[in-house]
Amino acid sequence: MKLLDIVRLILGNLNRRIGRVALTAVGVVIGTAAVVILVSLAIGLQKNANEQLYGIGDLTQIQVSPTYGGQVMMASGMGGGGGGGSSGSGVQQTALLTNPALDGLRAISGVVAVIPRDYLMSSLTLKFHRLESGSNVIGIGTDDLGQLGLEASQGVVSLARGTIVIGPMVAANFYDPNQRPGQATPAAPDLYDQNLTFVLIKYDQNGNEIRKTMTYKVVGVLAQTQGESDWSIYLRLDELKAMNEWAMGRRINYNKDGYSQVIVKVDSVDHVLDITNQITALGYQAYTPQSFVQGINNFYLILQIIFGGVGAIALLVAAIGIANTMAMAILERTREIGLMKAVGATNRDVLSIFLGEAAGIGFLGGLGGVLIGWLAGQGINVIALVYLAQQSASQGGTPPSVAVSTPVWLPIFALVFATLIGLISGLYPALRAATLVPVQALKYE
């Protein structure tokens, strides 16, 4: 029997019992729509979470800190002997980020750059005309902040002696220390291409305040990243080192003491976790937002499976409906099956026809379900996005771009799944039909 003839016959048979087919298919429609909506919702939630997470920082960066040796509290109790801490039982080995250690990190395959950085360890007041502010000051071991994935909204991202690059929120922190009540708050100054005065403050043993004043030129304002760089000031590491040496009153030797933090830039997001593990194996502390992102993604994957499972239960109920409808159809059409066999239909022909009818109900229901699920998803998107946009407007932050997201594979998968459900439901009734003894089928009353 030709495929086209089978399809034509199946369509004719379904059309004959259109009302019953439609009622049975409604179950599949509901199940498929539930799968599409719920899985789309889980995917939408994941997309949202990822969008927010990408603001945490560049996902191709790993923050590496040194490990300072010593006893570490272990849940299992006291660590064993202190024989050099090599056993690892509660004793961590010291791993400092010295220059040779940095070369070791650079040697790891997939590492693009290793950039040391340090924070200012002194009190600081920034002055710009009559305005004052405090800020996070970072000394960075590169002249090009572009290596960290930072971009300028004004000026450049390269550093030279006596210049700084500031985050976009730095200017907003400036205030007038002499502002009187009732006086208007000054607007955030435009600091680009201006000189900023750094006033470092430390105290001697007698509690006397000692100040040191320096001037830096703002050569660049960074574009917003929603990360630490937004409210930080970047300057060369050697200049920051000089500030810290002044503040602590002693020389800092990076070759001996090591850097307090190193940024390892990796060529691809896919390699981040692997390289993080390699760095940890070397004895350093390594942190990447990627591990967090992966945890979140795993959570959403489980959510998708659970949501999909809820929809699948609805489909399972529909499957019972299909099996019932097919069993009824075969009872009603027993004589017709007998006739089919009498005029030369093989068992395989009969099986194909009845399986095809069951799969057809699944397919039609799936088609309706996909359509309704997709439309409902679009509807939820419109309503939810308006609500979420209001929420983020009142609480700050960027509004989510999507609430329910239906990837192309989902409707295709749902349609195939619904058809398969129909096919499986029809298997038993169709097998019964195919194996009927022709003479008994013909005599069936």
Next chain:
Amino acid sequence: METSLIQISNLTKHFQMGGTTVRALDGVDLDIPQQSFTVVMGPSGSGKSTLLYLIGGLDRPTGGQISVNGERLDGMDENKLALFRRHAVGFIFQSFNLIQSMNAEENVGFPMQFSGIPPKERKRRSKELLEQVGLADRGRHKPGELSGGQQQRVAAARALVNNPGLILADEPTGNLDSASGVGIMQLLSDLHHSGRAVLVVTHDARMVRFATHKVFLLDGKIVSEDQYHRASLE
């Protein structure tokens, strides 16, 4: 010498009904020649329909042998039996067995779907056969819109669609009024004269006048015409 179309030897068919065994056919030997018009007569329960279904490959014997056109049916697998039914025989049933949702033309063309004949050819052949049985203008009518006699003619056209050498008719006039019954008998006779073998199971005595061969069945056994008539009188 006439060559045999159907050769049957020691054919038995037993059914289990509750706890007892019913011997529907009990050691039948039969030889039916090519291009014959055979009428099988017998009262209800004599096993005549069972014999027809076994010859048509719609059922399997309990014992014995059946050959049609030299092909042994006993022992044939399901698939081969289906192909045998498709090509070698055409059935006409008492209750017509037409598909109510299909019109006459579609009903006639229905068996050709299983042979993979293209729709255009099916349509052409269905029209031709309906014309042959005198229903050229009824092709678009559904079974519900046709008389009993007309429905049986559609069924006869359907039986011819794969051009089989043997037509098996099970009480073809049983559900028809007298005039329609005669019409169907004449049609079967025409089919016989066109070169086909026809085997009719009936208890309609009028059919005998068309017969070239007569078979009488009583309680699953073949008997002579005399024995049959004597039994009918008792």
